[in-house]
Amino acid sequence: MINFRTDLASERRDLYKKTHNLENEIDGVESEKEVIDQNITVERVRITNEEGEKAIGKLIGNYITIDVKNLKIAREDEEIKKSAEVLAEELKKIIDMHIDKSGEVLVVGLGNIYVTPDSLGPKVINEIEVTRHIIKYLPQYVEEGTREISAISPGVLGTTGIETLEILKGIVDNIHPKLLIVIDALASRSIERINSTIQISDTGIVPGAGVGNKRAEISKRTLGIPVISLGIPTVVETAVLVNDCLDLFIEKLQNDAKSNDVLNKIKEDDNYEEIKEALLPKEYNLIVTPKEIDDLIENMKDIVASGINLSL
């Protein structure tokens, strides 16, 4: 299998097609693209059978990618509002596939509030309009039929010592939501997608995959209820970036007819591991991020929180 180094189904589909020189869609993979306006594009990828699953390395299910261009440069309230509405609409459709209008929802924000590039999940949780306690303690203040919404930010294994799955299992067993919405960081190969893409999927999530620390899967299989994930690329791993740059660089040499067998061979190979080795020091996760990461996280937080609130 290809080492995709991206969690985005649409990027994987593109990589698979490029590697195999496919013109048409992969068997078992359906997709459609919708241009909402000049800044927002929605792409819906559907993996329909095991062939597709095998090709893409993603479970059968829905993968919706919302791309918001230019979000990062200047924060415009209008743009954030529009993006939130598009997210809400897509989210609503996928929630309705799994539970009814009054089904209880627990929103989970993964990540570490104290590490800026990893703080999106906890920050979103702080903005979710929870209703569960009001329905329970002050029912007179809410309309009948209001959906019970609760929210939690369980922290990360490194600071809790507890697998996120263990924490969530305990809570799910005690408060019995019908569906989980999980917000997490994803790996992407594209710098352009940092804090400007949201992937919605209904096949669960492996927390920390985006930053190189794989944890126990959070999914219907492990929790017994459907899990909708909202994955947002917030960083790009440095070795991935360098590897991609190397390829682009050799490609450029090839175009200029300056390439040769050695270079062609290098390009064919996957040099990720070698590059990773060259990139001392190994002790910590080196990430590539726009310098404006703090602002970008704020913008994306507003979109995701508002999108979830609108959809519920």
Add this chain to the structure above:
Amino acid sequence: MINFRTDLASERRDLYKKTHNLENEIDGVESEKEVIDQNITVERVRITNEEGEKAIGKLIGNYITIDVKNLKIAREDEEIKKSAEVLAEELKKIIDMHIDKSGEVLVVGLGNIYVTPDSLGPKVINEIEVTRHIIKYLPQYVEEGTREISAISPGVLGTTGIETLEILKGIVDNIHPKLLIVIDALASRSIERINSTIQISDTGIVPGAGVGNKRAEISKRTLGIPVISLGIPTVVETAVLVNDCLDLFIEKLQNDAKSNDVLNKIKEDDNYEEIKEALLPKEYNLIVTPKEIDDLIENMKDIVASGINLSL
């Protein structure tokens, strides 16, 4: 019963004695005071029978108050270190009463990271040296017999929609610690104690009691394992302060022989509710706090986190 409006056993003892003009210790209440140095004092109150329980309104058990003077003005690393050591020693003794050296401990930081005067608990959690995941996944990196420590910051009902007890019950049922250490804000009557006093107790905790939102009790009774609480006064409720000032004021008039029957009557009554009414607007919790609250929380966080880490 007296309306104490303080969670500190030692303050309650003093109030009870003052109200009943007692010279000697209350029946069922034992206490001792230890002056560590010119800045640090430890007071150990022990409620030994139901008489004491009834008088003080606190369960049978141990209540240790550590007072650190002048902590707030200038942060001196030496003073913080010393305070942490005193806390560690007291904590160690009380932990040893309940579990053995290798008993698993879960540290819980109550409060809301986004509300400065309520952020102590979550901030402490971020500094706890957790070992549970290392013992589980990388046992070769820890000495045999290392205690399993985990830590969680469950959030507050207002932002999660879930009772803290429900969250903790789920986690305790899943990871089976032998003892809980819970950090929470307490109510105190004394401005001098804001962020400079720690009460250790082994009788559990009612979260939010300090800021007027009582929640389900977290204790051996509700969780099945011993619960040691570290309570720190971080704010004083405004109506409590005004009430106390009024009393002090009338006392002063009495001393100056300017008082009279009406004033004496006012002083005897509890004017808390009337003052609360006079203190518009009612919509939110008005608190009295030193302007330097951000710095004080940082200092206290260092003491508590370091004290817990040393004790475990």
Add this chain to the structure above:
Amino acid sequence: MINFRTDLASERRDLYKKTHNLENEIDGVESEKEVIDQNITVERVRITNEEGEKAIGKLIGNYITIDVKNLKIAREDEEIKKSAEVLAEELKKIIDMHIDKSGEVLVVGLGNIYVTPDSLGPKVINEIEVTRHIIKYLPQYVEEGTREISAISPGVLGTTGIETLEILKGIVDNIHPKLLIVIDALASRSIERINSTIQISDTGIVPGAGVGNKRAEISKRTLGIPVISLGIPTVVETAVLVNDCLDLFIEKLQNDAKSNDVLNKIKEDDNYEEIKEALLPKEYNLIVTPKEIDDLIENMKDIVASGINLSL
């Protein structure tokens, strides 16, 4: 003179009238009130001669108070936008009285970013749309006639060791703005006004007056250019609050016919200093604040920053 313990001209006017049992407006003080909508009220007080100056203890000039009700409870983007527009309109009028459309403006945010209740000024500065450097280095990117706007957050005497006036004098002498807009915390007597009132004035400002640390005046007299101040009450001094509560309390007793000469005498006196003494410890500024201070500051920051940007 009355010890007003408020910087709001409209509160002073009310106190003066109450103390002197005036029915009509004070000589030398004009005022009008405009109800914008159910939440927003604007009051314009104008001190027109030395009589008014003497009565109110404020210089001849304009004092506009914008009150926004319910701002604090739930943050509604609509309400913030509307408040910002009202602020912008008032600000525009007062700016136009002093400079022309292209006159350079320097916006100054007083306060300490590290102390939550004092962080409004620096936070606003971070959101001001500065143009001075673009006009200077990239004039092709701005329309001709664009006003030169710059912004600075000079810090507080306690952390810089330098009087704010000294810093501003240096900058004004170097970059020659035509007008200063200064954002600062004010003292108010009313808890209801914390983070929900803005006073605009064109008579300069004495920084820190709101929190008990008077500094050198920032005004046309000291800087040579007009100074428009935006003052926002962010805290209430605890002794002021207790004093007011005591008065309210005695008033209530009087209404219930339970009062007497001693109490009446107490009410007539100003007990502020005695209360302050009773309120140990003296070492730091005790403030009364809603627990939700962090959120309130964010809301007010959005209004002020957006109001200034719109007006310029």
Add this chain to the structure above:
Amino acid sequence: MINFRTDLASERRDLYKKTHNLENEIDGVESEKEVIDQNITVERVRITNEEGEKAIGKLIGNYITIDVKNLKIAREDEEIKKSAEVLAEELKKIIDMHIDKSGEVLVVGLGNIYVTPDSLGPKVINEIEVTRHIIKYLPQYVEEGTREISAISPGVLGTTGIETLEILKGIVDNIHPKLLIVIDALASRSIERINSTIQISDTGIVPGAGVGNKRAEISKRTLGIPVISLGIPTVVETAVLVNDCLDLFIEKLQNDAKSNDVLNKIKEDDNYEEIKEALLPKEYNLIVTPKEIDDLIENMKDIVASGINLSL
């Protein structure tokens, strides 16, 4: 001249020697290395004449590099204390070269408090023990002969609209310090040096050079008083990193005898600009940083603030 893409004199010296295959020290460049302990190394480079100036591209003067290994992984108070002491000692020596024991010092923290990787300067300023205002207003509280210390964090051009030099010039002209200490971010080529190296120099500083936005020079030439700079690499520019990786990669191929003329040619060239072009999008500064940047900044802030306080 070589395009060094590093502000560290010791890195430039190494690059120059490598490029010119020099065995001995460059003419006009003297240096010595001192190993303090297993973690801390001090290297003192002295540029003594115009030859050295031309070779290295740095002005005649002193450049001291303090490297602290392993600082980043686990924060040990001992290590931070030791590093601060080493910094204080070096700083003291260089200060004593320029002013006497009582000469007034203004400490300046460059950078943007709201952008994590750029927030070191302002954070340090918040911890400087300023004395100027005490000496001026409360001389009875300080010993005679105490040095006047003030501190300021002037913000960045993008949020103030004012050149840092203009702001500093205004302040220096008003308060007349005898020496400036300026803290700023530097460019380095080495990821290992991010937040673990401090370069002290007495030749002034060009702010923002480290993050690609050159500003007006802050130096004796522009301000009239000696300027000591503390430069700390906090990020590595992404294109620099990729370029270096490419070189390392080809070097590896050369070592494996897999290289060829084309590759050798590539290695000889400077591919920085081409790589920069390949690294879309161009709109913002892409930086490489350890994911733990927030913690690293805190550690470095403690060292620098404490080092400066000790030295003064």
